[in-house]
Each structure stands twice: as C-alpha cells, then as structure tokens.
Amino acid sequence: xxVPDGYLSPATCxxxxxxxxxxxxxxxxxxxRVVGGRTVPLLAIFSAFAFAIMMFNxxxxxxxxxxxxxxxxxxxxxxxxxxxxxxxxxxxIQALFFGDGGITAIGANAFNMGILLPITGYLVYRVVAGRSxxxxxxxxxxxxxxxxxxxxxxxxxxxxxxxxxxxxxxTNGVPNYSPxxxxxxxxxxxxxxxxxxxxxxxxxxxxxLAYLQRSYPELLLRGRKGADETVSVAPRxxxxxxxxxxxxxxxxxxxVAGWLKGGSLGAWGGLxxxxxxxxxxxxxxxxxxxxxxxxxPLIAFALRGHRAWRGPAMIFAAIVxxxxxxxxxxxxxxxxxxxxxQAEVSAAxxxxxxxxxxxxxxxxxxxxxxxxxxxxxxxxSGGMSSPFSGYEPPWVSPTDPAWKQxxxxxxxxxxxxxxxxxxxxxxxxxxxxxxPSAPPDWRTAEK
Numbered sequence: 001x002x003v004p005d006g007y008l009s010p011a012t013c014x015x016x017x018x019x020x021x022x023x024x025x026x027x028x029x030x031x032x033r034v035v036g037g038r039t040v041p042l043l044a045i046f047s048a049f050a051f052a053i054m055m056f057n058x059x060x061x062x063x064x065x066x067x068x069x070x071x072x073x074x075x076x077x078x079x080x081x082x083x084x085x086x087x088x089x090x091x092x093i094q095a096l097f098f099g100d101g102g103i104t105a106i107g108a109n110a111f112n113m114g115i116l117l118p119i120t121g122y123l124v125y126r127v128v129a130g131r132s133x134x135x136x137x138x139x140x141x142x143x144x145x146x147x148x149x150x151x152x153x154x155x156x157x158x159x160x161x162x163x164x165x166x167x168x169x170x171t172n173g174v175p176n177y178s179p180x181x182x183x184x185x186x187x188x189x190x191x192x193x194x195x196x197x198x199x200x201x202x203x204x205x206x207x208x209l210a211y212l213q214r215s216y217p218e219l220l221l222r223g224r225k226g227a228d229e230t231v232s233v234a235p236r237x238x239x240x241x242x243x244x245x246x247x248x249x250x251x252x253x254x255x256v257a258g259w260l261k262g263g264s265l266g267a268w269g270g271l272x273x274x275x276x277x278x279x280x281x282x283x284x285x286x287x288x289x290x291x292x293x294x295x296x297p298l299i300a301f302a303l304r305g306h307r308a309w310r311g312p313a314m315i316f317a318a319i320v321x322x323x324x325x326x327x328x329x330x331x332x333x334x335x336x337x338x339x340x341x342q343a344e345v346s347a348a349x350x351x352x353x354x355x356x357x358x359x360x361x362x363x364x365x366x367x368x369x370x371x372x373x374x375x376x377x378x379x380x381s382g383g384m385s386s387p388f389s390g391y392e393p394p395w396v397s398p399t400d401p402a403w404k405q406x407x408x409x410x411x412x413x414x415x416x417x418x419x420x421x422x423x424x425x426x427x428x429x430x431x432x433x434x435x436p437s438a439p440p441d442w443r444t445a446e447k
Contacts, residue, residue, distance in 0.1 A: 001066065001151075001158055001189075001197075002054075002094070002109050004336050005102030006377045007178040008161060009169045016161070017107030020088075023115045027084035042219075044424045045312055046074040047086040048417050051093065052319040054100070055391060055413060057326035057333070058200055064188070064334045065326070066197035069113050069154070072121025072147035073205040077212065077219060080122040086424075088114035093419050098412060099386040108161060112154045121150025121205075134220045140210045147205035148198045152190065155198075159189035162335055171375045178335065178377075179370035188334045215311060275330045277402070284324060284402035291321050291410070320413040324406040337364035342373045388412050 008016075031043070050070045057065040074083035088110045094100040101109045125139075125146030132138040163182030166175040180188070212219055295317050303310040340348075345367050348359035360368065367373060392398065396408035 001069070001113060001155060001333070002091075002101030002336070003105040003112075003158060003161070005104050006374075007102070007165070007335060008105055008108055009165060009177050010104070012161060012165070012168065013104050013107060016105075016111050020107045020111040020115055023084055023111075024088065027081040027088075030079075030081040031085050040424060042078045043082060043086045043089075044421055046070070046078060046083065047090045047420045047424060048316060049319075050074065050087045050090040051416050051420055052316060052323060052413060053204065054090070054094065055323040055326070055409065056319065057329060058197065059329040064192055064332065065329045066192045066333060067326070068197060068201040068204050069117055069151055070201075070204060070208075071113060071118035071154075072125065072143065072150045072201070073208045075118040075122035076125055076143055076146075076205070076209060080119050083118035083122070084115055087118060089423055090114075090420060093416060093423065095386075097386055097419060098388045098391050098416065100390060108158075112157045112161075116157055117150045117154040120153045121146040124149045135213045135217055140206050140213070143209045144202040144206035148202040151201040152193050152198045155189040155193040156186065158335075159186035162189075166370075174372045174375055175370055176375040176377075179366060179372065179374050180335065184369065185335070192334060211311075272330055276328060280402040281328050284328075284406045287403045287406045288321050288324065292318065295321065316417075320410055320417075323413065324402075324409040327402065327405055327409070335366075337366040339373055339377045340364055340367050345371070345373050388415075391416075 053068050053070045055067070057067050059065055069087065071083055071087045074086055078086070091101060091110050091114050092106055095103050095106050095109070123146075125142045128142035128145050129139050132142075160182070162178045162180050163185035165178040166181050169176040178185070296314055299313050299317055300310060303313055340363050344359075345363060348363050348367075349371060351358070352360040366377065388394075390398075391409050391412040392405065393408045393411055396405055398405070400408075
C-alpha cells in the first residue's frame with residue numbers, strides 16, 4: 001500500500017501533504033496535552049508494531065502481495081489522534097531510511113495509512129461496539145470489523161489516487177506517472193485487500209485486543225470510572241478462535257482465487273510458486289527458528305521482573321524474526337514495479353509483433369499496462385536515496401540467498417525500532433518542554 005516515488009504527480013503529492021498537515025497538527029496538539037505517564041511508551045510500542053507488521057508481506061489474490069498496518073488497533077488502545085502520530089512516524093521512518101514508500105509520497109502514504117485508516121477503523125469500531133463494556137467480547141468483534149473496513153477504505157483511496165494519474169498528467173497520450181486507470185487501480189487494490197490483507201488486519205486487531213483484555217486490561221480501562229470493579233468481566237473465550245477463523249477465511253479466499261486464475265496449486269494466490277526455491281526457503285525458516293529459540297527465552301529472562309513489558313517485547317521479537325517469511329512470495333506489491341527502459345519496451349513490442357511474446361511477458365506490469373514507459377516514472381523512482389533499500393542493508397542484495405536476506409531484514413528491523421524510539425523520545429521531550437509548568441500551590445508555597 002506504500003506508494004513509491006514517481007507514481008503520483010507533484011500536484012497530487014502536494015494536495016495530499018496539504019490534506020494531511022491539519023490532521024498532524026491536531027493530532028500533535030491532542031497528544032501533547034497528555035504527554036507523560038504511559039503515553040510515550042505506548043506511542044513507541046504502537047509505532048514499532050506498525051513498523052514491524054508492515055514489513056510482513058502476505059500473498060493475496062491477483063498475483064501480488066500486501067500487508068497489514070495495525071492502525072485501527074492503535075486507535076482503539078491509545079486513541080485515534082495518538083494512532084495518527086504513531087503510525088505516521090513509522091511511515092516517515094520507512095520512507096526516509098528504508099526506501100519503503102516514496103519521499104515525495106509521504107503525505108499520500110501518511111494520509112492513507114496513518115490518518116484515513118485509523119480514524120475510519122476507530123469510528124466503525126465505536127459504532128459496532130455501541131455501549132458494550134470495553135472488556136466484552138463484542139468489542140473484539142467490533143475491532144475486527146473496524147480494522148477490516150479501515151484498511152479497505154485506505155486501499156480504495158490508494159486505488160483512486162493512482163487511477164486518476166493518467167487523466168491528470170500525460171505527454172502525447174503517454175502517462176507521465178502511474179499508467180493504471182481507475183478501472184485497473186481500484187479493483188486491483190480492493191481485491192487484494194477485501195479478499196486478503198483486510199482479513200489479516202482484522203485478525204491481528206482482534207487477537208491484539210483480546211490479548212490486552214485478558215493480560216493487560218488496565219490499558220483499556222485507564223481513565224474509566226469503576227475500573228477496579230470491572231476487570232472481572234474480561235472475556236472468557238479464546239482470542240485465537242477469532243483470529244484463527246479470520247486467518248483461515250483469508251487463506252481459503254486466496255486459495256480459491258489462485259485456483260480459479262491458475263488452475264493449479266502452483267498458482268496459489270495467483271502467484272507462480274514454481275519460481276520459489278524451497279531449499280532456500282527451508283534455510284531461511286531454519287535461521288528464524290534458531291533465532292527464535294535463542295532470543296525469546298533471553299527476552300523472557302531479562303524482563304522477568306517487568307510483566308508489563310515482557311509480553312509485548314516477545315511479540316515484537318517474534319514478528320521481527322518471522323517477518324522475512326513474507327519475502328517468500330514470488331511477487332511484489334501492486335503499483336510498485338520498476339519501469340523497464342524504452343529500449344527494452346520497444347524490443348519486447350517488436351518481438352511480440354513477430355509472434356514471440358517472451359520478452360513482452362517479462363516486462364514489468366507498469367509497462368504492459370500502457371505498452372509504454374511512463375514519461376517521468378523512471379526519473380523519480382529510486383531517485384531519492386535511503387540508507388537501506390527495501391529493508392536491505394548495503395551488504396545484502398535481492399539476489400542473495402533467502403537466509404542472508406532474512407538476517408538483513410532483521411538487522412533493518414532492529415535499526416528501525418531504534419530510530420522510532422529516538423524520534424518518539426524527541427517528540428516527548430519537545431512536548432514536555434513546550435508544556436507550561438504548573439503554578440506553585442499557594443497553600444504549600446513558602447512565604
């Protein structure tokens with residue numbers, strides 16, 4: 001769902017930056033009022049959660065991949081405005097340091113995933129939850145529905161933004177930026193999410209909320225009257241039932257879609273799994289398994305006296321360690337193709353005209369969409385450098401074995417968590433500095 005550089009015109013990027021700015025201003029002002037206590041740690045936790053879960057790509061219908069965001073989950077626990085801050089910070093760090101999403105498109109990506117998603121998901125959650133208790137089972141169901149709707153609306157927004165580009169900017173009939181029209185972009189984004197990533201987002205949110213209801217109800221009850229008397233109403237059902245049902249439903253839909261498209265198990269999810277080296281995959285799985293066996297017990301031991309942090313720390317570690325499994329899928333995200341050169345496209349079109357479609361079929365989808373090279377796409381895509389390229393350290397390349405990419409991915413995650421912590425600590429310090437100090441109590445002040 002991250003829009004890269006070159007796919008949106010400067011005018012569109014400018015409009016979305018301008019649209020996002022008032023939301024950022026309000027969000028920072030709202031969060032600044034409650035800076036302190038558990039606010040900053042929770043902001044850091046949910047920024048890290050969004051950062052980690054967006055690294056985890058899953059195969060979805062249509063022969064592409066997508067990911068969850070976690071924005072609705074953050075909005076439910078820390079509030080929608082705090083969720084805007086935490087998710088937007090993660091998106092900015094991804095763009096500036098990891099090349100995930102364009103720098104020119106930060107406004108668009110933050111608006112779609114960091115503003116529209118959590119606010120929409122939270123509003124739907126509140127409507128479905130009604131007056132039910134914050135620890136009730138209905139809240140878990142409401143959270144799943146809100147998350148599903150929130151990320152689906154964000155996907156619709158991305159499809160619309162990409163789809164209007166050919167009509168907004170072209171040169172002699174050749175699109176300057178994204179060549180996908182509305183009839184291609186919107187269905188591609190919606191199908192990939194409505195029948196794939198949206199189920200994952202719903203499952204993650206439902207499982208996360210149910211986990212907090214059972215293990216950390218005080219986070220959900222803080223500030224509410226009678227909090228001490230209501231902890232006992234926490235749900236008695238197993239949260240894995242809800243999450244498992246959503247994951248199974250998503251898997252079945254992806255399987256059916258791939259079967260209909262490809263006609264065989266090798267086309268599961270619409271992807272060509274015959275291109276995957278399962279020997280390399282097994283080595284990558286072994287790397288993650290070994291790191292899991294070593295890291296999680298160490299984390300549990302190190303935080304044995306800090307119950308409130310032990311569970312979240314182990315969950316984050318597990319996500320980081322297994323996030324590279326998303327690299328197995330033999331496809332990229334829709335709308336993130338790197339364009340071929342004009343010479344390559346011309347040669348492919350000439351070969352197809354002669355009856356050989358091999359070169360043409362090997363072209364990126366962005367070129368096959370218009371049988372062209374979008375005028376400005378190649379000039380800006382990848383033009384903004386970042387320390388990491390797609391979470392790959394400089395010593396790791398996309399052609400390296402899966403196990404080496406696995407280690408690089410995890411190294412990048414650790415660096416990302418450190419950057420997020422530093423940025424949020426700076427925000428916290430700035431907020432504390434800008435907040436007026438409380439006047440002295442005249443009853444206890446010395447005369």
